[in-house]
Ligand code: SF4
């Protein structure tokens with residue numbers, strides 16, 4: 334258990350996009366960067382794309398160096414969290430005295446903070462509905478500031494609305510899997526495919542373009558060209574394909590042999 338899991342409290346009040354709150358975070362607060370220590374950050378597929386590109390690593394390298402695997406509660410699906418340093422504060426590898434080293438590419442959960450969103454939470458109080466809540470950590474003094482926001486305004490200001498739009502199919506997949514009875518288990522192969530498509534975009538690209546994949550389905554040349562050159566398009570394509578594999582949804586027409 335991390336430091337923050339021992340002390341963080343999820344407010345049971347469910348927030349809507351129009352819910353209002355007072356908050357501001359800036360370099361002048363006494364607690365500056367304390368929230369970047371001892372915290373569990375579940376990464377989304379788009380987080381991996383931004384972070385690995387920022388660090389000029391392959392997705393495989395980024396996963397190996399900076400993440401830890403975890404099973405997302407109630408979904409039986411593998412996700413990854415940011416690996417914390419082995420120091421006394423369990424610091425994020427990217428935190429510095431003057432803030433986040435990768436601020437403009439920071440992960441979705443960091444953008445949401447001090448809000449949480451149900452689909453990225455393991456904690457009690459989260460369920461299958463999409464909603465937001467406050468993560469109350471005693472050290473966070475941002476709630477004492479005067480600046481007023483609605484949840485909608487905060488999400489836009491932090492750029493998390495763009496992350497959510499790109500991750501929407503992935504989120505939908507998690508929420509739908511979580512609504513399945515727990516005794517319906519996925520095969521190990523399906524879980525591996527989920528992990529590959531969600532997180533290892535470079536390897537997924539190789540799978541699409543360097544295996545028999547393209548010869549098995551009917552795709553128009555425009556789609557093939559788009560996913561060859563655009564990682565976000567490839568990610569969205571991968572999520573639709575996963576839905577086809579896991580839930581028999583989306584129209585992926587097999588070629589007749
Ligand atoms: S603990 Fe709260 S106020 Fe302090 S740096 Fe983090 S988000 Fe900002």
Ligand code: SF4
Nearest residue numbers: 369425427428433443
């Ligand atoms: S990625 Fe950046 S914002 Fe997020 S916990 Fe690490 S240092 Fe803080």
